Amino acid sequence: xxxxxxxxxxxxxxxxxxxxxxxxxxxxxxxxxxxxxxxxxxxxxxxxxxxxxxxxxxxxxxxxxxxxxxxxxxxxxxxxxxxxxxxxxxxxxxxxxxxxxxxxxxxxxxxxxxxxxxxxxxxxxxxxxxxxxxxxxxxxxxxxxxxxxxxxxxxxxxxxxxxxxxxxxxxxxxxxxxxxxxxxxxxxxxxxxxxxxxxxxxxxxxxxxxxxxxxxxxxxxxxxxxxxxxxxxxxxxxxxxxxxxxxxxxxxxxxxxxxxxxxxxxxxxxxxxxxxxxxxxxxxxxxxxxxxxxxxxxxxxxxxxxxxxxxxxxxxxxxxxxxxxxxxxxxxxxxxxxxxxxxxxxxxxxxxxxxxxxxxxxxxxxxxxxxxxxxxxxxxxxxxxxxxxxxxxxxxxxxxxxxxxxxxxxxxxxxxxxxxxxxxxxxxxxxxxxxxxxxxxxxxxxxxxxxxxxxxxxxxxxxxxxxxxxxxxxx
Amino acid sequence: xxxxxxxxxxxxxxxxxxxxxxxxxxxxxxxxxxxxxxxxxxxxxxxxxxxxxxxxxxxxxxxxxxxxxxxxxxxxxxxxxxxxxxxxxxxxxxxxxxxxxxxxxxxxxxxxxxxxxxxxxxxxxxxxxxxxxxxxxxxxxxxxxxxxxxxxxxxxxxxxxxxxxxxxxxxxxxxxxxxxxxxxxxxxxxxxxxxxxxxxxxxxxxxxxxxxxxxxxxxxxxxxxxxxxxxxxxxxxxxxxxxxxxxxxxxxxxxxxxxxxxxxxxxxxxxxxxxxxxxxxxxxxxxxxxxxxxxxxxxxxxxxxxxxxxxxxxxxxxxxxxxxxxxxxxxxxxxxxxxxxxxxxxxxxxxxxxxxxxxxxxxxxxxxxxxxxxxxxxxxxxxxxxxxxxxxxxxxxxxxxxxxxxxxxxxxxxxxxxxxxxxxxxxxxxxxxxxxxxxxxxxxxxxxxxxxxxxxxxxxxxxxxxxxxxxxxxxxxxxxxxxxxxx
Numbered sequence: 001x002x003x004x005x006x007x008x009x010x011x012x013x014x015x016x017x018x019x020x021x022x023x024x025x026x027x028x029x030x031x032x033x034x035x036x037x038x039x040x041x042x043x044x045x046x047x048x049x050x051x052x053x054x055x056x057x058x059x060x061x062x063x064x065x066x067x068x069x070x071x072x073x074x075x076x077x078x079x080x081x082x083x084x085x086x087x088x089x090x091x092x093x094x095x096x097x098x099x100x101x102x103x104x105x106x107x108x109x110x111x112x113x114x115x116x117x118x119x120x121x122x123x124x125x126x127x128x129x130x131x132x133x134x135x136x137x138x139x140x141x142x143x144x145x146x147x148x149x150x151x152x153x154x155x156x157x158x159x160x161x162x163x164x165x166x167x168x169x170x171x172x173x174x175x176x177x178x179x180x181x182x183x184x185x186x187x188x189x190x191x192x193x194x195x196x197x198x199x200x201x202x203x204x205x206x207x208x209x210x211x212x213x214x215x216x217x218x219x220x221x222x223x224x225x226x227x228x229x230x231x232x233x234x235x236x237x238x239x240x241x242x243x244x245x246x247x248x249x250x251x252x253x254x255x256x257x258x259x260x261x262x263x264x265x266x267x268x269x270x271x272x273x274x275x276x277x278x279x280x281x282x283x284x285x286x287x288x289x290x291x292x293x294x295x296x297x298x299x300x301x302x303x304x305x306x307x308x309x310x311x312x313x314x315x316x317x318x319x320x321x322x323x324x325x326x327x328x329x330x331x332x333x334x335x336x337x338x339x340x341x342x343x344x345x346x347x348x349x350x351x352x353x354x355x356x357x358x359x360x361x362x363x364x365x366x367x368x369x370x371x372x373x374x375x376x377x378x379x380x381x382x383x384x385x386x387x388x389x390x391x392x393x394x395x396x397x398x399x400x401x402x403x404x405x406x407x408x409x410x411x412x413x414x415x416x417x418x419x420x421x422x423x424x425x426x427x428x429x430x431x432x433x434x435x436x437x438x439x440x441x442x443x444x445x446x447x448x449x450x451x452x453x454x455x456x457x458x459x460x461x462x463x464x465x466x467x468x469x470x471x472x473x474x475x
Numbered sequence: 476x477x478x479x480x481x482x483x484x485x486x487x488x489x490x491x492x493x494x495x496x497x498x499x500x501x502x503x504x505x506x507x508x509x510x511x512x513x514x515x516x517x518x519x520x521x522x523x524x525x526x527x528x529x530x531x532x533x534x535x536x537x538x539x540x541x542x543x544x545x546x547x548x549x550x551x552x553x554x555x556x557x558x559x560x561x562x563x564x565x566x567x568x569x570x571x572x573x574x575x576x577x578x579x580x581x582x583x584x585x586x587x588x589x590x591x592x593x594x595x596x597x598x599x600x601x602x603x604x605x606x607x608x609x610x611x612x613x614x615x616x617x618x619x620x621x622x623x624x625x626x627x628x629x630x631x632x633x634x635x636x637x638x639x640x641x642x643x644x645x646x647x648x649x650x651x652x653x654x655x656x657x658x659x660x661x662x663x664x665x666x667x668x669x670x671x672x673x674x675x676x677x678x679x680x681x682x683x684x685x686x687x688x689x690x691x692x693x694x695x696x697x698x699x700x701x702x703x704x705x706x707x708x709x710x711x712x713x714x715x716x717x718x719x720x721x722x723x724x725x726x727x728x729x730x731x732x733x734x735x736x737x738x739x740x741x742x743x744x745x746x747x748x749x750x751x752x753x754x755x756x757x758x759x760x761x762x763x764x765x766x767x768x769x770x771x772x773x774x775x776x777x778x779x780x781x782x783x784x785x786x787x788x789x790x791x792x793x794x795x796x797x798x799x800x801x802x803x804x805x806x807x808x809x810x811x812x813x814x815x816x817x818x819x820x821x822x823x824x825x826x827x828x829x830x831x832x833x834x835x836x837x838x839x840x841x842x843x844x845x846x847x848x849x850x851x852x853x854x855x856x857x858x859x860x861x862x863x864x865x866x867x868x869x870x871x872x873x874x875x876x877x878x879x880x881x882x883x884x885x886x887x888x889x890x891x892x893x894x895x896x897x898x899x900x901x902x903x904x905x906x907x908x909x910x911x912x913x914x915x916x917x918x919x920x921x922x923x924x925x926x927x928x929x930x931x932x933x934x935x936x937x938x939x940x941x942x943x944x945x946x947x948x949x950x951x952x953x954x955x956x957x958x959x960x961x962x
Contacts, residue, residue: 354584375615381543384608384652388546391656395768403649410645411638418634421627462543469545 001061007061008067011075012051012115026028026101036090037437039104039398042235043083046468050076057474063183064125069474072242073317077324081236082111084328087446088335089229090439091248095340096144103143107233110136110451114241121252123172125180126245130168130209133238134161135425139225153225158216160208162245163365168205174198177384184245185252203264209242212272213301228343231287232331235294236324243298245350247305247316255308256393265302270396272299273405280412287345289412290330293371296409297323300402307393310472315385317468324376326370328449333364333369336443347416352424361420363447370454372413373406377455385465476538476604477517478552479868481562483598484513485569489592496585504775507573507588511595511793526951531918536557542619544608547670551606556951558807561735562601567937568727572720575823579719579830580628586630590620591720594958598728602719602735607655608671610740614648614732623719628718630835636709637655643709654692658744661685663686676745690748693741700733703793704763707786714782715835719826720938722778726785726822727815734792734811737835738804742959749797755767756797758769759883762954763790763890768814768897772904777835780823780905784861787894788869789791789812795876803879804956805949806872812948813868813941817860820934824854827927828909831920837905849923851910853931860938862902863895868941 021042050072056069059131086107093100113132120126138161145281173197176182177364178190179390189195207215223231276296301323304315337344337353337360344350352360370377383406390399457464488510490502525535535554540550554562572591580587597617604610618641625773626637655671663669663677670676681689699706710730714722742749767787775782788810797806827850828843829835844851860867863874873895881888941948 048956181786236928374619375612380612380615387652387657388659391653394662395557404646405651407642407646410642414638414641420625421623460542462545465543466545 005059005061007167008053009061009065010423011046011052011079012041012119014046014114015079015108015112015115016051019105019112022104022108026105030101032100033127035101035104036086039086039108040083042108043079043086046079047083050079054286054474061325065119065124066121066185069117069471070244070313071119071381072250072474073116073468073471074240077317077320078111078114078118078237078240080326081105081139081240081324082233084332084446084450085233087439087442088232088328088332091443092227092335092338094439095338103140106136106140106143110134110140110253111237112238115467117241118244120245121184121248123176124287126184126192127165127168127172128249129245131165133241133374136164137161137230139231143230144227144457147225147248148171149225150227151225152223156218156225157222158218164208164215167201167208167321171198171201171205174201184249184340186424189237189253189255189258197212199261199266203268204244206246207268208300210246211295212268212293212298213275213295215273216275219295220283220288220291224287224314224345227365228287228335228338229333231268231290232328235290235327235331239294239298240320240324240409243301243305243320247313250305251313255306262306263373265306266395268397269299269302272296272302273398273401274299275413277405277408281408283412284347284413286334286347286350286416287346289416290327290371293409293412294323294327296405299338299384300386300406303312303390303398303402306395306398307389309389309393311385311392311470312389314465314469314470315382315389317466317472318457319382321380321464321468322370322415322418325378325450325454325457326367329367329370331449332443332450333360333367336440336447338358347419350416350419352387352422355424358425358449359444363451365417366451366454367412370458373412376455376458378461379406380456380458381461381465390398477521477795478536478554479540479550481514481517481566482600482603484510484517485571485592485596485911488513489589492588492592493856496583500584500805503585503588504577506508507592510592511566511569511573513925514599515563515570515728517560518559518566522563522951523943525559526547526947527893537605540851542606547668547672548608548673549606549664550669551672552603552609552611553605553824554603555649556954557583557738557808558602558814559734560948560951561731561835562599564597564731564936565595565602565728566813568723568815570820571823571934572723572929573597574926575723575826576718576720577816577925579826581825583627583636587624590623590627591724592619593617594624594724594726598732601732605673606671607658607673607676607740611648611652611655614651615645616642617729617732618648621724623715623716624721624724629716629721631716632712633716636712639709640713643699643706645705647699654689657689657692661689662665669957673740676933679744679851681745683747686745687747689744689750690741692738694752697733697741701704701730701793702733702786703759703788704766704786705759707763707767707855708892710786712784714822715776715778719823719829722781722822722826723819725832726782727819730785730789730817731811734789736809736961737793739798742949750799753799753883755882756793757887760790760793760797761894763787763793763827764891764894765790765897768894769878771901772897775837777825777837777840777894777909778822779835780854780901781818781825784821784898784901785814785818787898788818788861791873791876794880796860798880798883799960800879800882801878801956801960803921804891804960805952806875806877806879808956809868809872809875809941809945809948810954811940813860813872816934816938816941817857817869819866820931820938821861822854823855823930823934824850827923830962837908839915840909843911843920844910845914847910847922849928853935853959854910856935857938858906860942863900866939866942868938868945871942871945884891 116129138158139158178194211219217452278294370379373379373383492680495502536554538552542550600613771783795803
């Protein structure tokens with residue numbers, strides 16, 4: 001391994017070190033605050049490393065990794081999400097006093113897994129990354145094991161994720177048998193029965209991770225049962241990582257030249273958009289509602305994914321960015337409103353929030369409007385770029401389905417917003433003592449920053465979109 | 476630049492209203508009034524400045540700034556006679572909307588005026604945006620605050636009405652976005668320059684097979700807003716449930732964005748298809764006139780009744796646009812103005828009655844003239860305007876439209892004129908039920924207050940002025956109309 005390669009892997013080495021540092025910290029000083037602060041600084045260091053690495057890209061570390069602009073973008077996005085999720089985790093677990101220290105080890109390990117996915121160009125690294133991500137998530141989902149739904153969610157995730165890993169391995173084996181290579185970039189699709197079987201089986205596994213219909217059955221239960229910071233992790237980080245592999249694979253095999261493969265994804269996209277949006281209509285639980293909405297969002301995302309090309313990739317990354325910002329803000333609000341006995345997840349908990357706590361309600365409203373794709377928020381240019389890339393490639397079916405289902409989508413986002421603005425119930429809640437004013441302040445600040453970011457992307461998307469394109473050109 | 480300032484004043488004013496509500500309950504009202512008066516002042520300045528006898532081409536102002544250059548999206552605002560007339564209407568009704576909610580809105584005034592001003596900003600943006608992306612952007616910006624206006628300050632069934640309004644218009648909006656994108660890529664592939672600029676897209680040659688779908692997308696969006704009859708379903712609910720200012724803006728301005736869209740986008744961009752559409756649009760317009768009038772006659776709810784008269788009047792607009800005659804097009808612009816003022820005034824008075832009697836049910840009103848003589852007089856004036864009495868603005872508008880359409884389709888014009896008879900029926904029934912007949916309900920109600928006097932007096936003066944001197948408006952829009960018809 002040359003020193004350039006070593007340098008290029010620096011962010012990932014740092015991430016691996018992060019979990020080790022947390023383990024050591026737990027051995028010496030079991031303080032939640034210290035771990036939190038150290039973890040935060042480590043993530044900042046990773047971001048600094050990413051900035052530093054940019055100049056030497058692209059670097060290949062054959063045969064497993066390739067660090068290029070795409071990888072860097074996705075890694076940055078993942079680390080950005082983890083930074084915010086880490087912050088949210090503090091007050092969430094501090095309030096519950098359930099020994100949250102080991103939580104951070106798992107969090108950083110699964111982050112490492114997700115980031116490895118973004119740089120992997122080989123079946124082995126792909127599988128290792130995915131397993132690192134999933135195995136940590138099994139534990140994370142069931143972390144608050146005394147909660148009602150936690151164990152159920154954990155079991156569900158464990159069984160289904162293990163099954164999908166098995167599928168993935170089997171698919172890889174079949175493709176390897178047919179092609180004799182495990183290098184993602186060297187695989188040339190063909191019509192042989194082994195390859196078709198293998199690819200189909202791998203799509204099942206990936207569909208499971210991205211919660212695409214019809215592999216979405218775990219999503220709502222796991223979203224509901226998992227601790228809210230973990231839910232936001234599953235909704236953003238784990239999906240971003242898997243999507244990065246998918247995008248890289250599509251890019252290397254030139255998906256648009258293989259209509260039979262694209263047809264599969266068209267079907268998945270259409271099914272996800274329709275099912276996700278329709279099922280979200282009936283939800284009374286906000287976390288479940290966001291689960292179905294994220295199923296629908298990945299359906300939208302597949303539309304831009306299908307167009308491959310540069311515009312499609314740019315649209316995908318921008319969409320993921322806008323989606324993550326909105327979703328993190330929404331989950332942040334849920335965390336802020338939850339207390340030690342109860343998650344604020346019923347729609348009723350949000351009734352009249354705007355008149356009681358206008359700032360939080362405004363953040364939540366803007367996050368929902370952004371998810372719905374209303375102008376002035378980041379969701380609008382994101383949806384616009386996706387639609388534009390779809391129309392450019394004449395993908396009329398998914399584009400029209402996207403438009404029609406997002407109309408359905410408006411209804412349930414508006415329903416939640418309507419509840420926020422409804423008359424407040426008269427019961428006066430007992431004011432709880434704040435645990436750590438500093439961390440509450442930090443969360444408020446983060447939420448405001450996320451909202452401002454959403455507006456900034458919504459009103460002036462040009463510089464960000466151009467920046468993303470510049471990154472994508474580093475191949 | 477002045478156009479950007481107009482919109483900016485409303486946006487900033489809105490935010491100030493929201494923020495100032497924490498310190499003082501009265502501050503938002505005054506800020507909103509000042510902001511809308513500033514806008515009105517600026518648009519009147521434009522009018523005075525550009526209505527001179529020597530006209531330098533149809534476009535008065537052209538302001539460009541780059542926004543998202545990599546996608547060919549610019550911040551391009553421009554104003555011609557049509558935009559100017561509509562801007563004047565927007566700010567005029569905007570000021571009145573602020574005034575008529577002065578007492579009506581007692582709770583959450585800050586957020587109310589924020590929504591009001593942002594809706595106005597969206598509407599005025601639509602009237603001056605010359606970049607299709609920007610047009611769509613403003614089209615959507617007016618939706619969300621309007622949704623809040625209905626959903627938060629509306630009547631008993633406000634939630635339902637607000638959802639219906641939002642989803643109908645949003646569905647149309649997204650279809651329009653698809654059309655805009657298709658046009659963008661077709662133009663880009665033809666010429667190599669990808670741009671959303673209105674003037675560049677103006678001369679795009681689109682295959683008839685593709686243009687059919689693109690026009691359909693635009694037309695559905697505009698037809699929902701206008702509304703054209705099979706798509707009018709959201710209108711009665713939204714209009715009757717909205718607070719007074721909301722109804723005023725909906726009827727006076729929001730519907731006009733649909734008409735404006737057809738005039739500004741569908742006709743110039745797709746002249747060939749427009750001619751084909753006319754075969755459908757004119758009968759639909761006539762159907763709207765008759766159907767709206769018949770349903771208005773059958774209503775027992777005052778605001779619903781007025782809402783259906785809107786459907787009827789907007790039928791004339793559709794008729795005028797698709798007759799492709801200069802005189803009818805002039806009539807259309809007049810109709811847009813006079814309907815905005817006339818129906819707006821009726822909604823304002825319906826709101827005042829609601830404040831006094833706490834009902835909109837016609838069955839519970841009657842004989843109010845004795846208690847409210849001044850309001851009765853004004854109500855009579857606008858009832859007469861609605862049924863098209865000469866000397867009042869609506870007469871000029873409908874007369875010009877029918878005159879122009881007669882040359883195109885005499886049979887349908889005769890049917891449309893039949894709609895005028897029906898309008899006399901519903902208007903007189905409304906007058907009869909509310910102000911005449913035996914006294915029902917409370918008699919101990921206050922007649923107009925000073926603020927209400929001011930409101931109604933301005934409206935009355937303007938409707939009479941438009942009826943007696945329509946020439947300034949006609950002069951202002953003549954170059955635009957000429958250009959449209961010559962295509």
